[in-house]
Amino acid sequence: xxxxxxxxxxxxxxxxxxxxxxxxxxxxxxxxxxxxxxxxxxxxxxxxxxxxxxxxxxxxxxxxxxxxxxxxxxxxxxxxxxxxxxxxxxxxxxxxxxxxxxxxxxxxxxxxxxxxxxxxxxxxxxxxxxxxxxxxxxxxxxxxxxxxxxxxxxxxxxxxxxxxxxxxxxxxxxxxxxxxxxxxxxxxxxxxxxxxxxxxxxxxxxxxxxxxxxxxxxxxxxxxxxxxxxxxxxxxxxxxxxxxxxxxxxxxxxxxxxxxxxxxxxxxxxxxxxxxxxxxxxxxxxxxxxxxxxxxxxxxxxxxxxxxxxxxxxxxxxxxxxxxxxxxxxxxxxxxxxxxxxxxxxxxxxxxxxxxxxxxxxxxxxxxxxxxxxxxxxxxxxxxxxxxxxxxxxxxxxxxxxxxxxxxxxxxxxxxxxxxxxxxxxxxxxxxxxxxxxxxxxxxxxxxxxxxxxxxxxxxxxxxxxxxxxxxxxxxxxxxxxxxxxxxxxxxxxxxxxxxxxxxxxxxxxxxxxxxxxxxxxxxxxxxxxxxxx
Amino acid sequence: xxxxxxxxxxxxxxxxxxxxxxxxxxxxxxxxxxxxxxxxxxxxxxxxxxxxxxxxxxxxxxxxxxxxxxxxxxxxxxxxxxxxxxxxxxxxxxxxxxxxxxxxxxxxxxxxxxxxxxxxxxxxxxxxxxxxxxx
Numbered sequence: 001x002x003x004x005x006x007x008x009x010x011x012x013x014x015x016x017x018x019x020x021x022x023x024x025x026x027x028x029x030x031x032x033x034x035x036x037x038x039x040x041x042x043x044x045x046x047x048x049x050x051x052x053x054x055x056x057x058x059x060x061x062x063x064x065x066x067x068x069x070x071x072x073x074x075x076x077x078x079x080x081x082x083x084x085x086x087x088x089x090x091x092x093x094x095x096x097x098x099x100x101x102x103x104x105x106x107x108x109x110x111x112x113x114x115x116x117x118x119x120x121x122x123x124x125x126x127x128x129x130x131x132x133x134x135x136x137x138x139x140x141x142x143x144x145x146x147x148x149x150x151x152x153x154x155x156x157x158x159x160x161x162x163x164x165x166x167x168x169x170x171x172x173x174x175x176x177x178x179x180x181x182x183x184x185x186x187x188x189x190x191x192x193x194x195x196x197x198x199x200x201x202x203x204x205x206x207x208x209x210x211x212x213x214x215x216x217x218x219x220x221x222x223x224x225x226x227x228x229x230x231x232x233x234x235x236x237x238x239x240x241x242x243x244x245x246x247x248x249x250x251x252x253x254x255x256x257x258x259x260x261x262x263x264x265x266x267x268x269x270x271x272x273x274x275x276x277x278x279x280x281x282x283x284x285x286x287x288x289x290x291x292x293x294x295x296x297x298x299x300x301x302x303x304x305x306x307x308x309x310x311x312x313x314x315x316x317x318x319x320x321x322x323x324x325x326x327x328x329x330x331x332x333x334x335x336x337x338x339x340x341x342x343x344x345x346x347x348x349x350x351x352x353x354x355x356x357x358x359x360x361x362x363x364x365x366x367x368x369x370x371x372x373x374x375x376x377x378x379x380x381x382x383x384x385x386x387x388x389x390x391x392x393x394x395x396x397x398x399x400x401x402x403x404x405x406x407x408x409x410x411x412x413x414x415x416x417x418x419x420x421x422x423x424x425x426x427x428x429x430x431x432x433x434x435x436x437x438x439x440x441x442x443x444x445x446x447x448x449x450x451x452x453x454x455x456x457x458x459x460x461x462x463x464x465x466x467x468x469x470x471x472x473x474x475x476x477x478x479x480x481x482x483x484x485x486x487x488x489x490x491x492x493x494x495x496x497x498x499x500x501x502x503x504x505x506x507x508x509x510x511x512x513x514x515x516x517x518x519x520x521x522x523x524x525x526x527x528x529x530x531x532x533x534x
Numbered sequence: 535x536x537x538x539x540x541x542x543x544x545x546x547x548x549x550x551x552x553x554x555x556x557x558x559x560x561x562x563x564x565x566x567x568x569x570x571x572x573x574x575x576x577x578x579x580x581x582x583x584x585x586x587x588x589x590x591x592x593x594x595x596x597x598x599x600x601x602x603x604x605x606x607x608x609x610x611x612x613x614x615x616x617x618x619x620x621x622x623x624x625x626x627x628x629x630x631x632x633x634x635x636x637x638x639x640x641x642x643x644x645x646x647x648x649x650x651x652x653x654x655x656x657x658x659x660x661x662x663x664x665x666x667x668x669x
Contacts, residue, residue: 359651
């Protein structure tokens with residue numbers, strides 16, 4: 001049994017765990033991170049093989065339930081129209097993410113004040129702004145300055161190329177007079193900090209062999225390790241233990257050989273995402289916390305927010321060079337971002353233009369939508385689609401509702417016998433109305449850009465990429481799990497830095513904000529070291 | 535892996551699979567796109583199917599049922615049936631759609647197919663692609 005007490009124990013080596021590990025490293029404290037997955041060798045990424053598209057259906061599938069790698073844990077998401085997506089590795093879900101990297105807008109932090117729904121955050125955009133800037137430098141963010149939807153922001157690299165596809169769709173937005181802007185992307189468009197620039201291979205969602213996409217195994221981790229942080233992989237934490245003084249004193253975990261181990265710590269930071277974090281807290285029961293650790297509010301696992309997505313694709317007459325370029329990063333529009341009461345719902349959504357599909361994905365997508373038959377007409381139907389399909393996802397702001405939650409499944413467990421998470425989630429009437437509005441506007445803009453046909457998928461099923469809200473942040477211990485700088489109200493040496501602490505979800509991808517929050521919390525910890533646990 | 539009983543049976547299964555793949559993805563009329571059978575995809579498709587035993591069993595049983603139905607209705611094997619008869623028989627079989635999806639994934643990753651589509655016959659990495667306005 002290992003038993004060396006560390007100063008800081010971070011659980012999870014994904015987007016937020018990596019950022020706070022790097023942030024705290026300068027303190028020279030003894031910092032250890034436990035990660036249930038392993039390093040993913042870049043030469044194992046599908047993009048280096050001809051069968052790269054097929055592997056998105058197997059060992060690089062978004063869903064841990066399909067992928068079923070040894071390091072994955074099952075998630076019972078049968079009671080949800082949106083299936084959970086995540087990856088378990090050094091780098092976490094940044095290994096598979098699109099690296100679309102918008103910030104929250106200033107008004108996203110004050111939804112209650114503006115629209116009378118959900119809650120305001122206990123911090124604001126100005127508080128996070130310097131940490132967004134640090135994150136932009138560390139991750140290598142590309143983008144075009146001057147977006148009227150945002151205050152000025154730091155963008156170290158020029159934007160990803162629009163290509164013929166992007167220019168074609170931008171034409172549609174221009175014709176309608178709608179907002180559009182090149183996407184902020186955590187993808188380096190020039191050689192940067194020892195990393196080589198993007199080569200527009202279009203395999204972002206399967207890991208980037210080039211290392212141009214900012215997954216944290218190539219951004220924060222090398223720096224954090226150089227600064228002395230230790231990272232122990234293939235270690236799955238079962239529970240957090242509590243001392244007689246009411247402080248967390250360590251964890252019990254299973255090591256790479258499956259042996260039970262104990263790791264003591266003076267302070268613990270949870271960075272396991274919006275499902276893994278509440279799962280671990282709910283699995284950490286004690287006489288002091290019979291309903292799960294740090295759960296006196298009863299809100300651990302509650303208020304789960306995804307972003308309800310729809311995908312709307314158009315078929316164009318002209319070829320678009322659609323398979324080239326970063327998969328999920330091209331241009332975005334926030335034309336319908338804020339509340340307009342005439343639309344019949346509160347809050348709003350973003351459009352995010354996607355690149356087109358590779359050949360195999362084109363065929364499979366065509367079959368799924370009844371556009372590509374087998375038999376004598378196959379090739380003609382395929383030729384009408386391949387390199388002629390372009391479109392977008394709409395990403396809707398999800399509002400917190402207590403019945404949307406993560407709990408523990410009574411029967412399902414992972415390979416170590418640890419109870420698995422169970423998701424209960426329904427689309428609200430507000431989300432349904434928003435999706436319907438967004439789909440019609442997406443069709444409108446695609447037609448304005450020249451699409452002769454549109455194909456809609458709403459809601460998008462395997463789109464539970466964004467896992468938020470299940471340990472929400474706030475000043476009042478009765479209505480939140482962590483305080484305004486990430487410390488659990490109930491356990492003064494336990495911090496949470498992942499998407500669990502989001503109060504609201506905005507209508508943009510969350511990773512940039514997750515990391516800015518982790519850096520902010522790291523800074524708060526450093527500033528308060530003398531009386532951190534008071 | 536789903537085991538077949540002997541080499542003769544495996545050969546028979548692969549031949550039946552080849553005929554079905556030919557019907558699902560024939561060559562294009564203009565001769566530009568090769569057929570799945572011309573590329574010899576049956577072995578690769580069967581290997582992939584065999585990773586999921588339930589799926590492989592469904593396809594194996596389906597191939598037998600297809601041949602039996604052809605003999606009962608048309609008095610000949612599926613391989614000997616007319617193009618119209620093959621289409622009608624395939625439309626009735628539940629295993630065809632999952633088989634088709636696997637066949638597509640295999641077909642559209644062949645260098646010969648990528649070349650015929652005007653793409654470089656290689657994986658996307660490490661060379662990537664050039665976008666005209668990238669600079």
